Structure formats: C-alpha cells, structure tokens
Amino acid sequence: MGSASVDIYEELKAQLKDSKTEVLLPGDGQPYEESIKRWSEHCEKRAACVVKPTSPDAITTTLHFVRKHKISFVVRGGGHSTSGSNSILDSLVIDLSLMRGVTVDADTQTIRVEGGALWVDVDEEAAKYGLAIVGGTVNHTGVGGLTLGGGYGYLTGRYGLAIDNLLKVEIVLASGEQVVASETEYADLFWAMRGAGQNFGVVTAFTFRAWPQENPVFAGPLIFLPEKLVKVVEFMNAFHEKTDGDQVMILAIACPPPARAPVALTMLFHNGTLEEGQAFFKDLIDVGPVANMTGMMPYSALNAAMNQGQDHGGRRMFGGGAYKLPLEPSSVQKLFDEFIGFSTQERKNMQDSLLIFETIPYKKVIEVPNEKMAFANRGEYYNLATMIKWYEPEDDDTVREFSRGLLKKASQAAGVVADEKVRAAEGVGVYGNYVNPDVPASEVYGSNAKKLTELKHKYDPDNLFDGDTRLVPRPIVVVN
Ligand SMILES: Cc1cc2nc3c(=O)[nH]c(=O)nc-3n(C[C@H](O)[C@H](O)[C@H](O)COP(=O)(O)OP(=O)(O)OC[C@H]3O[C@@H](n4cnc5c(N)ncnc54)[C@H](O)[C@@H]3O)c2cc1C
Structure with missing residues (x-):
C-alpha cells in the first residue's frame, strides 16, 4: 500500500458524487486545512485526500477504491489519539466527522451513536431523556477511538467500561462488507472490537446500554x-x-x-x-x-x-x-x-x-x-x-x-x-x-494477543487497517 497521484482521487469523487460525502484534496483551501487538524499538532499530516462519508455505502466504495489502487489509509473518529493512527501523509483519511447522529430509545434504554460522534453529542442527547452512558471525562473526545480501546469515565465505578456497556457495532469490514457484530452475531469479531476495534474495520454505529441519570x-x-x-x-x-x-x-x-x-x-x-x-x-x-x-x-x-x-x-x-x-x-x-x-x-x-x-x-x-x-x-x-x-x-x-x-x-x-x-x-x-x-501486542493485549492475530487474519487478511502494526507486523501483503 502506498500513496497515489492526485488525479486518481477524481475517480473516487466521481464514484461518490451522488452521495453527500465530501472528498477534499489539498487544493480545496480552508475545508481541507480544517480536515487535517487534530487534537495534537504532532499528529497533523498532509493527506492526499480526505473522504468525509455520510453513509456506510460511501465507506464501502472508499474501501474498494483504496484496495484497487493500493492506497494506504487511516480512519479518523474524534481525532484525539496521540499515537499517530488518525492521520497519514500523502495518502487517504476516512474522516467520520459528518457521522455524528445520536438516537435514544428511551423504552429499551439504549443509545445508537454514529461512528464519528463526540461525547458531547451523546451526553447532551441522552440527558434529554434522563439517561447517561459510560463515556469519556472530556467531552470533545471521540466516541469511536475511546470506545474501541476500552473507555473509562466517571460512571465506570458503577457500570464498568464503555465496552462493558456496548451491545452491538455496525461495521464496514476491510472487504467492504457491512455487518453487525454483537454477542450473538459475528461474536468473535465483537470480542475483538472491544479493546482492539481500530484494527478490524470502520464502525459506522455503536449501540450502548444507557442508565438513568436524572439527578445532578x-x-x-x-x-x-x-x-x-x-x-x-x-x-x-x-x-x-x-x-x-x-x-x-x-x-x-x-x-x-x-x-x-x-x-x-x-x-x-x-x-x-x-x-x-x-x-x-x-x-x-x-x-x-x-x-x-x-x-x-x-x-x-x-x-x-x-x-x-x-x-x-x-x-x-x-x-x-x-x-x-x-x-x-x-x-x-x-x-x-x-x-x-x-x-x-x-x-x-x-x-x-x-x-x-x-x-x-x-x-x-x-x-x-x-x-x-x-x-x-x-x-x-x-x-x-x-x-x-x-x-x-x-x-x-x-x-x-x-x-x-x-x-x-x-x-x-x-x-x-x-x-x-x-x-x-x-x-x-x-x-x-x-x-x-x-x-508490543503482548504488553497491551496480554494473552489475548494470539487470538487477536488469528482474528485479524480472518477479518482483515491483507492488513488494510494497519494503523496498529502490533497484530500483523509489516510488510503488508496486498491481495487484489
Ligand atoms: C483530552 C483527552 C481526554 C481523554 N479522556 C479519556 C477518558 O476519560 N477515558 C478514556 O478511556 N480515554 C480518554 N482519553 C483517551 C482516548 O480514549 C483516546 O485518545 C482515543 O483514541 C480518542 O478517540 P478519538 O475517536 O477521539 O480519536 P481518533 O484519533 O480519531 O481515533 C483513535 C483510533 O481509533 C480509530 N477510530 C476512531 N473512530 C473509529 C471508528 N468509528 N471506526 C474504526 N476506527 C475508529 C482511529 O482510526 C484511531 O486508530 C482522552 C484523550 C484525550 C486527548
């Protein structure tokens, strides 16, 4: 995987032109400059193309495109990670910032959150229903990265981690396929998503268990x-x-x-x-x-x-x-x-x-x-x-x-x-x-590292999601 000439991104623009998805290139002025900003300046890199999808289908199209042209890419949620995994020089970013919808189901006390939402989106919408979920302690962080890596918050002492309250994820896999993973569907993938999810696909929505929180x-x-x-x-x-x-x-x-x-x-x-x-x-x-x-x-x-x-x-x-x-x-x-x-x-x-x-x-x-x-x-x-x-x-x-x-x-x-x-x-x-x-993987995932590597080979055998090289070390093998 690598970078590609700028012209090639016109092809992606054409493929996505019927959707509300934005495709930004370095010549696009302020919108492009804004799109490469991150919480930490040391993670700001000049991408060749920033795709801001508004639907899972646009993500599928983008993944087919990067695979066809062997272009490296990263996913950006809230943009707060300092590991360098949310930005990329001269290649492509899938930026989820246009997917921030939050839907509360007060009857089942569950909340569906789109993959690019920030915690402020969730906290404020949930509060309208007297509910809350376990989320980050600083509300401009992203739901995506924080949840996929575990998720500690003020309510953890009572209800556990964000992943302990995660009921399902809607995800676009490296193949472009759109699946739902939970305890009952794609259970092995759901196991991996809770702690190492950044390595397995683009999560377009999370569904969490919510808890009553009416009191100040x-x-x-x-x-x-x-x-x-x-x-x-x-x-x-x-x-x-x-x-x-x-x-x-x-x-x-x-x-x-x-x-x-x-x-x-x-x-x-x-x-x-x-x-x-x-x-x-x-x-x-x-x-x-x-x-x-x-x-x-x-x-x-x-x-x-x-x-x-x-x-x-x-x-x-x-x-x-x-x-x-x-x-x-x-x-x-x-x-x-x-x-x-x-x-x-x-x-x-x-x-x-x-x-x-x-x-x-x-x-x-x-x-x-x-x-x-x-x-x-x-x-x-x-x-x-x-x-x-x-x-x-x-x-x-x-x-x-x-x-x-x-x-x-x-x-x-x-x-x-x-x-x-x-x-x-x-x-x-x-x-x-x-x-x-x-x-090393053993330091972060302990004895779970072995199973994770096996699942990585099952769900992302070509290591398209290579932001985290712990699980499948480089060199990356690309299969067309
Ligand atoms: C100010 C601050 C406060 C914090 N407070 C807390 C806290 O209270 N509790 C806590 O647990 N952690 C906390 N963190 C750490 C936080 O969990 C991580 O920084 C996390 O990576 C932030 O997620 P993000 O979506 O904003 O970041 P990003 O940099 O956008 O994403 C981080 C990683 O997740 C991937 N990713 C993001 N969204 C998706 C998605 N939808 N699908 C697939 N991959 C995705 C990205 O590709 C990247 O690899 C804090 C961080 C900061 C900077």
Whole structure:
C-alpha cells in the first residue's frame, strides 16, 4: 500500500458524487486545512485526500477504491489519539466527522451513536431523556477511538467500561462488507472490537446500554499547594478503601494558569447530593485547598468541566502506566518533583503537561475476566497517565523518552509488576488508548494477543487497517 497521484482521487469523487460525502484534496483551501487538524499538532499530516462519508455505502466504495489502487489509509473518529493512527501523509483519511447522529430509545434504554460522534453529542442527547452512558471525562473526545480501546469515565465505578456497556457495532469490514457484530452475531469479531476495534474495520454505529441519570452530581476541582501533597495522597489511599463505586478522584500534578506554580490538582465526582458529596470528601476538603470549585452540576455538564485545560493545539503525547493503592506519599512526592522539574524547564515550555493518577474505582471493571473481550487491562490497579504538551518538533524524542521512563518507574514503585505471567493473570497494567502502536501486542493485549492475530487474519487478511502494526507486523501483503 502506498500513496497515489492526485488525479486518481477524481475517480473516487466521481464514484461518490451522488452521495453527500465530501472528498477534499489539498487544493480545496480552508475545508481541507480544517480536515487535517487534530487534537495534537504532532499528529497533523498532509493527506492526499480526505473522504468525509455520510453513509456506510460511501465507506464501502472508499474501501474498494483504496484496495484497487493500493492506497494506504487511516480512519479518523474524534481525532484525539496521540499515537499517530488518525492521520497519514500523502495518502487517504476516512474522516467520520459528518457521522455524528445520536438516537435514544428511551423504552429499551439504549443509545445508537454514529461512528464519528463526540461525547458531547451523546451526553447532551441522552440527558434529554434522563439517561447517561459510560463515556469519556472530556467531552470533545471521540466516541469511536475511546470506545474501541476500552473507555473509562466517571460512571465506570458503577457500570464498568464503555465496552462493558456496548451491545452491538455496525461495521464496514476491510472487504467492504457491512455487518453487525454483537454477542450473538459475528461474536468473535465483537470480542475483538472491544479493546482492539481500530484494527478490524470502520464502525459506522455503536449501540450502548444507557442508565438513568436524572439527578445532578457533586463534582469539581480542589487545588492544593505542593506541601499538602502527602495529605492528599493519604486521602486517596483512604478513598480506595471507602468508595462504593459512585465516586471518582483524579489527582493531577500540574502548573495551571494563571499562577503557573506547581500544584496537586484534584477533580472529584460523587453521583449524589451536595451533602453526600461534601461528607464523602470531607477529610480532603479539610486538608485546606487553595481553591475549591466543587458544586452541583448536571451529568452532561460534568464531562465539559475539564475541557478548558485539554483544548486543541500544541504537540501532545499520552503515556500510560498503572498504580496500586495505597501509595507511599514519599514515592508520589518523588514523581511530583521529577515531573515538575521536567515540565517547567523554560526552554521546553511544557507547563501545560499533566501527570495523572486516575482513581476510578475498578471493582466493577474486574467483574469481567480479561479473556471475555480483547481488552486486557482489568486488574486491581488504577491507570496512571502522562499528558505532555510541548511546541518544538525537536523535543519529540526527549518527551517520549521522559514519559516512558517516568511511567515505568512509577508503575514499578507502585507495585504493578512487569512480569508477563503475573500480568496475564492480573491485567496488563497499561491502557491501550494511552500508548503508541510501537508498544508490543503482548504488553497491551496480554494473552489475548494470539487470538487477536488469528482474528485479524480472518477479518482483515491483507492488513488494510494497519494503523496498529502490533497484530500483523509489516510488510503488508496486498491481495487484489
Ligand atoms: C483530552 C483527552 C481526554 C481523554 N479522556 C479519556 C477518558 O476519560 N477515558 C478514556 O478511556 N480515554 C480518554 N482519553 C483517551 C482516548 O480514549 C483516546 O485518545 C482515543 O483514541 C480518542 O478517540 P478519538 O475517536 O477521539 O480519536 P481518533 O484519533 O480519531 O481515533 C483513535 C483510533 O481509533 C480509530 N477510530 C476512531 N473512530 C473509529 C471508528 N468509528 N471506526 C474504526 N476506527 C475508529 C482511529 O482510526 C484511531 O486508530 C482522552 C484523550 C484525550 C486527548
């Protein structure tokens, strides 16, 4: 697979001219320039052609076209992945941003979401019916990538992952065939879709189980000066024992504006009343934050609460690790110092970076065994993430190395072992949506990697969906 001359895309335009699908080429000015924008600038690449389909049939046509002309392509959902799998230089992008429809069935409490929707589309439509689904904590992220890789959110402690609430997917396979996969139809494909779905086709719609969420929730940030870090970690350790699944406590090490001074920033959530929320987090509030912005809000607004700090622009990289609680406050202090030291070096201007301890209760998540779906990150630990923002391309390697080193150290210090056998039994200790495709399959999918490779050969034998080279390594064999 490779790139092709620009003229060839006129053929695709002609094939799609009767649909509302847009086909954008580099000469098309602003619409094209907008279409190659991504959450992270370091994932912006000048594609030879961006197809914005409005139907599964247009995707089938496009897949037949790329196969015929041996053109490489990628799929773009919400455009937030930092792994590089949503953009491509000189080749073709299938951009799902015109497929954002959300349909709520209040009787069955299910929600059908088109493959290019963002979480804001879902949260707002579901709220009209007093419903919610497990979705991302920042509402401009895409439903597509977040769900196919697993999907953690504020409701995970109560209802599990996004994939645990996924009932079926409508998908266009590499062959161009349109199928529906669920527990009863294409069950093996459905197994693969839940954790490794980006490798098997273009999902045109997801159907999720929804849950009643009429009440507003207690949520918001509490910000602490560094000298309070030990007390904050002590509370997080107590949180681990105390939560019944209806709370979340995210701890981020950051230098937020306007002061740009290092702080321990917490984001709290309790699915209940103000009194209950304040009572649950009383010991943390009593530690004495410099700012307390907690309060009551509708669930649909909660997922917008962290949008501002996570807006588009700059070069970004996510990295993933894991930690177990209780944590030794002194080991968190060491990570704090190392992270702040790195992200505040003036030349690098990385003050918008975060080191995040995502204390989202896992009891519900580990009720499902790791073999039940491709997703293999179920264990008695929490996700640790680096989210680094920088501006200069020459810092790319430095950022990657720093992030990897820190996460490895942190995961080891936090008792999450690197031994393969233990990981297979306990969960891999790394969330696939936070890592790059160069991390080996065994690290992301554990003992599920073998079955995934077999299914990849069954459903995408020519490795058309090669954004993730973990499952079928290059070179790619193309069969006409
Ligand atoms: C600000 C921010 C906040 C985040 N918060 C959370 C969180 O709360 N919980 C969580 O679990 N994760 C979170 N993440 C991580 C998130 O899950 C990943 O970044 C995810 O890849 C985003 O999906 P996307 O559709 O926006 O990205 P994209 O980059 O568009 O897609 C990611 C991958 O999925 C593929 N893909 C997307 N849609 C489809 C589709 N319909 N069919 C086939 N393939 C598709 C793409 O080809 C690509 O390989 C967050 C990320 C960011 C940047």
